[in-house]
Amino acid sequence: MTDTMIQEIIEIYSWISAGFLMIFITAIGVFYQKKFGVRTFYYFYFIPIIVLLIAAFNLFSSYHTLLSESIELIGSGSSFLASYFLYRKMLGVK
Numbered sequence: 001m002t003d004t005m006i007q008e009i010i011e012i013y014s015w016i017s018a019g020f021l022m023i024f025i026t027a028i029g030v031f032y033q034k035k036f037g038v039r040t041f042y043y044f045y046f047i048p049i050i051v052l053l054i055a056a057f058n059l060f061s062s063y064h065t066l067l068s069e070s071i072e073l074i075g076s077g078s079s080f081l082a083s084y085f086l087y088r089k090m091l092g093v094k
Contacts (some may be wrong), residue, residue: 015053025083052076
């Protein structure tokens with residue numbers, strides 16, 4: 001195994017893990033909306049999940065191209081914004 005192959009496996013694993021983490025955050029948003037009646041717009045959290053999984057599968061075909069880097073940036077940025085929005089909703093920050 002070469003170093004590049006190990007690095008690629010670790011990157012794919014990390015993007016898939018980030019997708020599963022967003023699934024967990026979506027479940028928290030669903031629970032919070034049902035339990036406390038505060039609209040969390042949890043259905044928008046599926047967008048970062050899909051983009052993060054696309055980023056992981058895109059690494060199989062093209063490694064470090066502009067397209068794959070852009071997809072990774074969009075996925076990580078949208079997951080951060082969704083998580084931050086849920087955090088602010090749960091703490092009651094206006």
